[in-house]
Amino acid sequence: MSTNAENRSYSPEIDPGDLEPHEYFWRDHQPWLEERGYMLRPRYRPDWVPSWKGTSKRYWSCEDGQAIQRSQIIDATRIADGDMVALKKVEISKHPYEVEIGNFLSSEPFISHPRNHCVPIYEVLRVPDDSDVVLLVMPLLRRFNSPRFQTIGEAIEFFHQVFEALQFMHQLRIAHRDCMNLNIMMDPKPLYPQMYHPVLGLRSHNFTGTAKHYTRTARPTKYYLIDFGISRRYDPAITSPREPPIRGGDKTVPEFQHSDDPCDPFPTDIYYLGNMIREDFLQTKQGFEFMRPLVDDMVQDDPSLRPTIDQVVMRFQEIRQGLGYWRLRSRIVDLEELFVDRVYRNTKYIFRTIGYLLTFRSPVPTP
Incomplete structure (x- = not known):
């Protein structure tokens, strides 16, 4: 299997592997x-x-x-x-x-x-x-979905934290303006107590083997919003600010597709989070149908029809309360999961869940 390092293109003046x-x-x-x-x-020391x-x-x-x-x-x-x-x-x-x-x-x-x-x-x-x-x-943070989520309960805690994160910012009248999936990360220390190599995250910190990690249920972690390069803070008296479109990492924002007119950045933040859940969970994994009505409202083409973050949080709490214990414990299955992968993951899931039950681990791992 090739690595990112192998696939990079190099200038003729640079030997492969040398500083770029x-x-x-x-x-x-x-x-x-x-x-x-x-x-x-x-690598970055002058005498290297x-x-x-x-x-x-x-x-x-x-x-x-x-x-x-x-x-x-x-x-x-x-x-x-x-x-x-x-x-x-x-x-x-x-x-x-x-x-x-x-x-x-x-x-x-x-x-x-x-x-x-x-x-x-x-x-x-x-x-x-x-x-x-x-x-x-x-x-030093790690992408929110690496390693993979194992259970519905783990994803529920993730949704809770990212909604809470945006609510906290919006209540301070700060619009993130680029809160798409690449700008959501997690604290890796609970899952990777020995850490990992910062470039090749599957390798151990000292580059001698594979980085060992725990699940989120065994070691709950915290998620973070990053990158405030295009964020803005507004006077609380300005209830509906207007900003020219700034196209961040997610290029699908409906209000940016056919107009450069200034628009309210707060509903755009709602779209970013809704589209993240749509693309990274609803469209790729089984078992998240309960999120579809809320996500559909969050990604509506008309920004004025999207819920506020307070409404999102309230509706999500109702969704969470309607999920039973075993639904939260259930394994997340990829839509295109191969049969051999399913057998392997189901076997690990069964033994892991028995361990969680014996040690009274919550199905929703709160740090």
């Missing part, structure tokens, strides 16, 4: 970052010599052959405690509100609020040689 131009920033700033308390992987050079090894089989896929974000280790963090490069001229909104949501009393699911900003580092660039220091 989008990585130079991090190499050039590694000594400064180390002074500030953050260590990058060996590729470990595969002069050997029969392939670069993609080596830890230092793993390149970041995006120039804006890199993993690092906080020297003080060895914790893994993410560093995000932000150009203030392009995203003038990201630091302000991130710091606002990471300040008291909001940062300690139990309904706050916005990624916390630990620190803002101002790059010494470029006044337009700052680095946001955040926890």
